[in-house]
Amino acid sequence: MASSKPTNPEVDNDMECSSPESGAEDAVESSSPVAAPSSRFKGVVPQPNGRWGAQIYEKHSRVWLGTFGDEEAAACAYDVAALRFRGRDAVTNHQRLPAAEGAGWSSTSELAFLADHSKAEIVDMLRKHTYDDELRQGLRRGHGRAQPTPAWAREFLFEKAVTPSDVGKLNRLVVPKQHAEKHFPPTTAAAAGGDGKGLLLNFEDGQGKVWRFRYSYWNSSQSYVLTKGWSRFVQEKGLCAGDTVTFSRSAYVMNDTDEQLFIDYKQSSKNDEAADVATADENEAGHVAVKLFGVDIGGAGMAGSSGG
């Protein structure tokens, strides 16, 4: 008699949405299967046949997200749509991003993935129940070096404004110690030969081109450096002092040895004026990096792609 409004008994914000359908259990709420009860989840409505529908509203109209045998799955579909339609601060049934958590990649990647697809595309995936697959597939794409890895599949590590000596004749880039030790493999690793001569690291750039640099520690200057191969990068990209190089890695990493590193650069606004050309089409590299870390799911930035 106490409760007069058993609408939303607070969900357990901790379940995951990995396995859709395939689990239409009735174990939930073992009471009277007669009258279809209202869903415990936001955006989920019962269907006459006992299944569950997901929907979200936008601009006075309803956007149908499909039907699901599992109330959970329907709730997750709503969550994904809410994030895409209303941004990372959207009210959802589950605290965290459904498909990404527990699968090994960061939620940032999923937000970027969402930002990289139109609302219509996301809705379509949800209705076809292919969202999870698309997400995983996308994260894996590019590792085979066929095409550049999408910005949203990368995880920012650090960046550095290059100094005159970094782009000079010394043929080396000093990697800030704190970042080197935190993000790059130890130079004493077995792979390095163990003799402190450093090791070779591969970096993929914004165009999907792979660069190989020697990475080592110089006792003389007590600093970590990228040497062999670096000058070529500087030359081809037309790097100038003041420009910024950005390092990132694949957001989807199963083990350390499988880690893919990326390198991009952003031309300094000053150097921009100098317009050295040679990098006209490569400005995209910088643009991508900016987009990755400035991703704003709900902002006007995405409104444009909402149409279709």
Next chain:
DNA sequence: GGATGTGTTGAT
């Protein structure tokens, strides 16, 4: 004929 999605309304 069952499943799916829309029309529509009333509540918040």
Next chain:
DNA sequence: TCAACACATCCG
């Protein structure tokens, strides 16, 4: 914006 309910439409 949201969900309940009715019902039109789709599809095997």
